[in-house]
Amino acid sequence: MKITKQEVLHVANLARLDVDKVLIDKFAGQIGTILEYVDTLKSVDTQGVTPTSHAIFLTNAFREDEEKQSIDCNSALSNAPEKEDGNFIVPKVINS
Amino acid sequence: MNLHELTIKKAHTLLKEKEISSQELTRAVLDRIDAVEEKVGAYISVARETAMAQAKIADKAISQGNILPLTGIPMAIKDLMCTKGLLTTCASRILENFVPPYDATVVKKLKTQGAVIIGKANMDEFAMGSSNEHSAIKLTHNPWDLTRIPGGSSGGSAAAVAADMCIGSLGSDTGGSIRQPASHCGVVGMKPTYGRVSRFGLVAFASSLDQIGPLTKDVTDCAMVMNVISGYDSADSTSVPEDVPDYTSFLEDDLRGMVVGIPKQYSSAKGLDPDVSEAVKNAVEKIQGLGAGCVEVSLPHTEHAVAAYYVIAPSEASSNLARYDGVKYGYRDKNKKSLMEMYKSTRSRGFGPEVQRRIILGTYSLSAGYYDAYYGKASQVRTLIIEDFKKAFESCDVILSPVAPTPAFKIGEMVDDPLTMYLSDIFTLSANLAGIPGISVPCGFSSNGLPIGLQIMAKHFDEGKLIKVAYNFEQSTDFHKKKPKL
Numbered sequence: 001m002k003i004t005k006q007e008v009l010h011v012a013n014l015a016r017l018d019v020d021k022v023l024i025d026k027f028a029g030q031i032g033t034i035l036e037y038v039d040t041l042k043s044v045d046t047q048g049v050t051p052t053s054h055a056i057f058l059t060n061a062f063r064e065d066e067e068k069q070s071i072d073c074n075s076a077l078s079n080a081p082e083k084e085d086g087n088f089i090v091p092k093v094i095n096s
Numbered sequence: 097m098n099l100h101e102l103t104i105k106k107a108h109t110l111l112k113e114k115e116i117s118s119q120e121l122t123r124a125v126l127d128r129i130d131a132v133e134e135k136v137g138a139y140i141s142v143a144r145e146t147a148m149a150q151a152k153i154a155d156k157a158i159s160q161g162n163i164l165p166l167t168g169i170p171m172a173i174k175d176l177m178c179t180k181g182l183l184t185t186c187a188s189r190i191l192e193n194f195v196p197p198y199d200a201t202v203v204k205k206l207k208t209q210g211a212v213i214i215g216k217a218n219m220d221e222f223a224m225g226s227s228n229e230h231s232a233i234k235l236t237h238n239p240w241d242l243t244r245i246p247g248g249s250s251g252g253s254a255a256a257v258a259a260d261m262c263i264g265s266l267g268s269d270t271g272g273s274i275r276q277p278a279s280h281c282g283v284v285g286m287k288p289t290y291g292r293v294s295r296f297g298l299v300a301f302a303s304s305l306d307q308i309g310p311l312t313k314d315v316t317d318c319a320m321v322m323n324v325i326s327g328y329d330s331a332d333s334t335s336v337p338e339d340v341p342d343y344t345s346f347l348e349d350d351l352r353g354m355v356v357g358i359p360k361q362y363s364s365a366k367g368l369d370p371d372v373s374e375a376v377k378n379a380v381e382k383i384q385g386l387g388a389g390c391v392e393v394s395l396p397h398t399e400h401a402v403a404a405y406y407v408i409a410p411s412e413a414s415s416n417l418a419r420y421d422g423v424k425y426g427y428r429d430k431n432k433k434s435l436m437e438m439y440k441s442t443r444s445r446g447f448g449p450e451v452q453r454r455i456i457l458g459t460y461s462l463s464a465g466y467y468d469a470y471y472g473k474a475s476q477v478r479t480l481i482i483e484d485f486k487k488a489f490e491s492c493d494v495i496l497s498p499v500a501p502t503p504a505f506k507i508g509e510m511v512d513d514p515l516t517m518y519l520s521d522i523f524t525l526s527a528n529l530a531g532i533p534g535i536s537v538p539c540g541f542s543s544n545g546l547p548i549g550l551q552i553m554a555k556h557f558d559e560g561k562l563i564k565v566a567y568n569f570e571q572s573t574d575f576h577k578k579k580p581k582l
Contacts, residue, residue: 008456015414015459016421017452018440031457033515038403041473044480051475054304054334055482055531056291056556061333075197079425088423091435 002032002039099124100260101579104169104317107263111158111168118158118168121263122151122212125170129215129261132582137236138246138256140175141183142215150212157210165320167210172262174253175216176223177308178297179203182213186299187231188221190426190446200297201332202266202308202325209324214262218252221448222417223273223301225249226520229511230450237507238280239580240546244504247277253311254281259582264312264321268298270305271405272499272524275536278311279499279549282538282578284318284566285311289556290531291336294329302412303334305405305528314576315537315567319343322559338557346563351386354565357393357492365398365522369502375540375548376498379569383496386568393488393495397480398526404481405525406518407461407474413451414458420446453514482530485555493561495553497523499536503546523551533559537566538575547575 008028012019019027073086082089099121102110110116129142147170154168173179176186178196180203185191199207206213220230228236228251236251238244239259246255250267254277257265267274269287278285286309293308300306310321323344328337358380363373384390422428422442429441447455461470488495501520510517527534532553539550550569554561570576 003460007460011456011460011463012452013440014463015455016418016436016439016443017447017455018444019452019456020444023449023452027453027456030453030514031460034406034457034518035460037515038407038470038474041400041403041407041477042469044397044400044473044477046473046476046480049476049479051472052478052482053475054290055478055529056289056334056336058291058334058336061330063330071197078197079194081422081426081428082430090423091433091438093435 002035003028100128102263103313104166104264104320107169108165112163114158118151118154118212119148121168122147122170122214125214125262132259132261135237135242135582136239136255136259136261137234138217138252138259138261139215140185140187140218140233140252143182143213146182147212147214154210154212164209166206166324168212169263170212170214171206172215172217172253172256172265173203173213174219174250174265174267176219176268176299177203177266179213179216182216184216185233186222187219187233188447188451189232190420192427194425198297201294201329203297205324217250217256217265220249220251221451222299222413223249223268223270224413224450224454226272226276226517227510228252229507230448232448235507238504239582240282241504243506244546245280245507247280247504249273250311251277254278254283254285257281257283257311257313258580264310264317266308266325267311268306268308269528270301271409271528272521274309274311275524275534275549275551276500278536280504280547282547282575283311283313284315284535284537284576285309286318286322286535286559286562287527287533288322288326288559289533291334292557292559293325294332294335296329296331300416302409303416304412305409315563315570316344316347318535319347319563341560343560343563346560347567348564349568349571351383351388351565351568355389355391355492356380356383356565357391357488357495359395359398359488359495359497360392361395361398362497362523365501367501368498371542372498372502372548376496376550379539379550380496382572383565383569386572391491393492395484395488395526397477397484400477401481401526401529402519402522404474404477405521405529407470408478408529410454410458411461411471412458414455414462417451417455450514478529481526485530485532489555493554494565497551499523499549499551503542503548527553532556533562535562535566537570540575
């Protein structure tokens with residue numbers, strides 16, 4: 001097995017996923033098969049090859065630091081699952 | 097005359113000559129949707145009221161003599177481009193109720209032209225898939241054979257064009273998601289050069305690979321839509337400030353002096369269907385017959401493209417999809433008391449299995465101890481693939497190949513075998529890794545009547561050559577005139 005159930009659980013936790021118990025075995029098998037296939041990349045000689053993150057030559061897109069109109073608070077909150085007084089509501093993170 | 101069957105060009109001419117109104121055209125398309133949507137399932141939502149209101153405004157503009165190429169034309173939009181005030185779900189439970197407060201740049205451009213947004217097309221969830229079977233909302237069926245997939249991930253956009261449920265549409269392509277469904281549904285689909293079309297307001301899957309493009313009934317329409325959506329946008333920092341030619345100027349009848357390249361690695365690709373192989377071979381001969389020269393080219397790293405892609409795309413996706421945390425928009429599991437429990441439950445309930453599989457794969461590839469072996473290595477192989485294309489384009493103007501190794505497969509056939517499904521992207525995803533443009537144009541039918549597409553690829557910003565070759569080929573064949581029986 002290329003990836004164990006425990007590793008899948010560990011990575012799922014890093015990605016903030018609580019994968020269904022039934023799915024874990026299936027995922028470990030499928031992801032293992034994909035990773036075995038991905039290992040064929042090892043046969044490619046990449047000594048000294050520069051990695052590419054973007055296929056097009058890009059430069060930083062700078063602009064003047066000017067104030068511009070952006071969407072208003074109500075629009076920004078319009079899709080919030082829970083909101084109050086112009087704020088997003090999140091579960092309590094600090095215990096007093 | 098069935099108005100819903102019109103191309104953009106013909107509809108534009110009739111609107112201009114006041115032979116028809118946009119309201120008549122829009123009504124005809126809505127009636128067509130009502131008649132066949134149950135069979136095809138191309139749409140996640142149909143914007144009946146706003147579409148008719150936009151048509152009315154278009155008619156008023158036309159009556160005052162103000163008509164642009166897309167004024168009054170009903171267009172379908174893949175449901176991952178933000179449409180102000182219209183549901184944009186990405187075919188995911190996690191965005192099931194998301195109503196964007198702004199328009200994507202491409203949508204804004206269509207609206208500026210006075211186009212009619214007829215509805216939002218179905219897709220694989222977050223554009224992850226080649227069959228539309230990963231939509232969390234509904235299944236889309238291939239209009240040519242309802243037991244088969246339309247292709248993906250822009251399957252709804254392709255099926256809607258093929259079934260005349262819109263006049264043209266927009267899709268997005270991260271590894272073949274415009275070209276492959278266009279091929280399977282017998283329509284024209286173009287993935288432009290990375291950076292040619294603004295991605296602002298496109299829900300991100302893999303940011304270095306994603307590109308928006310048109311799906312249309314013919315090559316002329318493709319050129320007309322490209323003219324509208326292309327160009328620099330300061331809201332997208334990867335958009336390229338390069339001049340945009342008039343793409344319709346490439347709709348000319350001459351291929352003399354043009355050289356087409358045939359990659360030797362492609363003919364030996366595993367699992368290439370004999371009908372596809374034959375149709376593409378015939379297309380190459382046809383194009384040579386039209387005056388183009390032909391050379392063999394080599395793309396030696398082709399066999400590694402799928403492996404590199406399925407490291408890079410999921411890695412970028414795992415990072416992009418971190419934003420769905422149940423706080424700012426979308427679904428939230430409100431029963432969880434702690435922040436961590438809320439995140440995990442929201443994401444696990446909100447994302448479907450394919451999306452979760454890719455997030456895990458991407459997170460693994462980027463995690464400590466694996467980064468160099470997976471993401472680092474794949475990014476180096478990506479460089480080699482780009483160099484392959486650079487070398488190949490030294491001896492030819494465009495490269496010809498199949499789009500998909502087989503015609504559309506049966507619904508359910510591959511759904512539990514992700515690797516086999518991924519391998520079917522072999523001919524398309526290199527273009528995304530290299531950032532080059534590609535088009536799919538109908539080039540034949542299989543023995544059981546399923547459409548087959550020819551892929552044409554060119555250098556960065558050489559979309560004009562694609563249009564020229566595709567147009568000449570199309571004009572010498574009648575595959576694009578065939579319609580599915582529904």
